[in-house]
């Protein structure tokens with residue numbers, strides 16, 4: 263089997279001496295689409311930020327594409343979309359400029375954009391359904407369109423791994439569908455995805471594996487849990503047991 267894209271071994275992360283993740287181990291293989299789920303404040307963002315080296319590990323080990331995190335330099339292989347900034351960030355850049363900034367790690371700051379850069383930007387804009395807004399200032403877009411712009415920015419770098427923190431939170435239904443479509447294209451092309459989500463919505467059919475963070479550890483690693491309320495569906499086959507390990511409130515967070 264090919265080398266895992268991401269591994270976390272006995273990861274411990276805390277802020278100001280307060281532990282958030284106590285002992286987390288995880289391995290993600292190429293082509294997987296892994297959703298990190300869990301209640302508010304359970305440490306989902308902390309987990310993916312630790313994977314990217316944005317918060318330090320108190321103990322344990324992370325590798326990316328087989329290389330220990332501290333020696334990893336091939337950041338062009340990873341696209342990251344952080345949790346959404348608040349509205350009205352006042353960025354005057356156009357949609358195309360923001361997406362083009364996703365090429366910087368590939369082309370180096372000083373080299374002018376070439377044909378491959380322009381093609382990648384155009385392709386990423388098409389993938390998220392924003393080709394017709396390329397010249398518009400980002401600030402004139404809806405929140406969902408702004409989020410799609412950030413996803414296009416990550417796609418433009420033609421990464422092998424996409425890391426997304428709540429990509430569809432507070433995003434309108436049209437943008438959620440557009441995002442799911444873009445992600446489907448990325449995965450069909452062999453990409454690997456690690457995302458944090460509260461609600462999977464239209465992403466649900468794309469997710470191959472769910473990891474539930476609960477009380478500093480991983481409470482579940484496997485099939486995507488059913489959303490709350492699903493049991494009431496008349497066609498729901500009741501075959502799985504309700505164990506005490508089901509974290510309360512997993513699907514009921516706002």
Ligand SMILES: Nc1ncnc2c1ncn2[C@@H]1O[C@H](COP(=O)(O)OP(=O)(O)OP(=O)(O)O)[C@@H](O)[C@H]1O
Pocket residue numbers: 277278282300301302303304305306307308309
């Ligand atoms: N930079 C920070 N400094 C101090 N504490 C932090 C910091 N970032 C997160 N925390 C705390 O760590 C805990 C986990 O936060 P994290 O953002 O990882 O959770 P989450 O599961 O992603 O939550 P949400 O679903 O609300 O985004 C929370 O109690 C949070 O308040």
